[in-house]
Amino acid sequence: xxxxxxxxxxxxxxxxxxxxxxxxxxxxxxxxxxxxxxxxxxxxxxxxxxxxxxxxxxxxxxxxxxxxxxxxxxxxxxxxxxxxxxxxxxxxxxxxxxxxxx
Numbered sequence: 001x002x003x004x005x006x007x008x009x010x011x012x013x014x015x016x017x018x019x020x021x022x023x024x025x026x027x028x029x030x031x032x033x034x035x036x037x038x039x040x041x042x043x044x045x046x047x048x049x050x051x052x053x054x055x056x057x058x059x060x061x062x063x064x065x066x067x068x069x070x071x072x073x074x075x076x077x078x079x080x081x082x083x084x085x086x087x088x089x090x091x092x093x094x095x096x097x098x099x100x101x102x
Contacts, residue, residue: 008059012052019048 022044031037077084 008055012055015048015051019044 023041
């Protein structure tokens with residue numbers, strides 16, 4: 001979950017840096033007389049907001065799915081403790097066997 005939020009933060013910071021560079025370019029005084037520049041600035045702002053919203057939604061969805069998976073695993077472990085213990089014992093035995101063969 002931390003890796004996903006780190007990736008989202010990195011992507012957002014890179015996007016904001018790119019947008020900042022574009023805004024500096026478009027803020028040039030020579031471009032103020034061009035009506036299309038105002039429209040382009042507005043579309044850029046709307047696009048950035050849209051991407052920010054999508055990034056937040058994606059991160060929230062990933063966090064929600066991870067929490068649901070953790071709750072399901074916890075519920076299963078409480079409902080079937082002997083199965084979980086048996087599976088852990090089997091995995092431990094298999095890992096021990098493989099390490100002993102080395």
